Amino acid sequence: ETGVTQSPTHLIKTRGQQVTLRCSSQSGHNTVSWYQQALGQGPQFIFQYYREEENGRGNFPPRFSGLQFPNYSSELNVNALELDDSALYLCASSLGQGPDTQYFGPGTRLTVL
Amino acid sequence: AQSVTQLGSHVSVSEGALVLLRCNYSSSVPPYLFWYVQYPNQGLQLLLKYTSAATLVKGINGFEAEFKKSETSFHLTKPSAHMSDAAEYFCAVTSTSGTYKYIFGTGTRLKVLA
Numbered sequence: 595e596t597g598v599t600q601s602p603t604h605l606i607k608t609r610g611q612q613v614t615l616r617c618s619s620q621s622g623h624n625t626v627s628w629y630q631q632a633l634g635q636g637p638q639f640i641f642q643y644y645r646e647e648e649n650g651r652g653n654f655p656p657r658f659s660g661l662q663f664p665n666y667s668s669e670l671n672v673n674a675l676e677l678d679d680s681a682l683y684l685c686a687s688s689l690g691q692g693p694d695t696q697y698f699g700p701g702t703r704l705t706v707l
Numbered sequence: 708a709q710s711v712t713q714l715g716s717h718v719s720v721s722e723g724a725l726v727l728l729r730c731n732y733s734s735s736v737p738p739y740l741f742w743y744v745q746y747p748n749q750g751l752q753l754l755l756k757y758t759s760a761a762t763l764v765k766g767i768n769g770f771e772a773e774f775k776k777s778e779t780s781f782h783l784t785k786p787s788a789h790m791s792d793a794a795e796y797f798c799a800v801t802s803t804s805g806t807y808k809y810i811f812g813t814g815t816r817l818k819v820l821a
Contacts, residue, residue, distance in 0.1 A: 598750075600750075629809070634814075635813060636812050637751070639808040639809065639810070650808055684750055686751075693758070693801045693807040694807070695753060697753070698743075698751040699750050700750040703748075
């Protein structure tokens, strides 16, 4: 059974640029959630997708957007990058729409200069 | 609104000593509670979870946690610390309805002294 994978591992961008982060869910999982973890902080919920539809959103501006594909893989897109967007971005997959255990990927470390 | 408070951003214990990491939650309905561990430059690994069954939950690597509704607590313990337990630990709560997002605490960094 393949776990949650994310790509790339690290990324460096400059302010104002756009970035796309990718996530492959654990086999059989149809729900994916994205979190932002700033240095020294706990992860903050960005949004969740269930069967290709957004299923809830945290307190993040619209320049944070996402997609979930038919194979349940997912993308996180961030436009007009700001310095404060520098963080570890974590993807988590789970089975179903209920309060199931979320399984996390290793994360993508984004640095905005 | 739900929230999680982890008391002590840094905890140091001697190898072989008891580990106690504190987590208090606020929730208007019975929540699901989780403890995750994060090693440097890695994602989160589930240690254990409470889902309204037994109040004493056993997890991996010898960790356990007890759900105490009267104290709104879900503290994590391990009888004997090992050097490999040094990591950051996060407590998280999720609702039992609506969008099942996790709300995390700010984390506790555990240091194990030889």
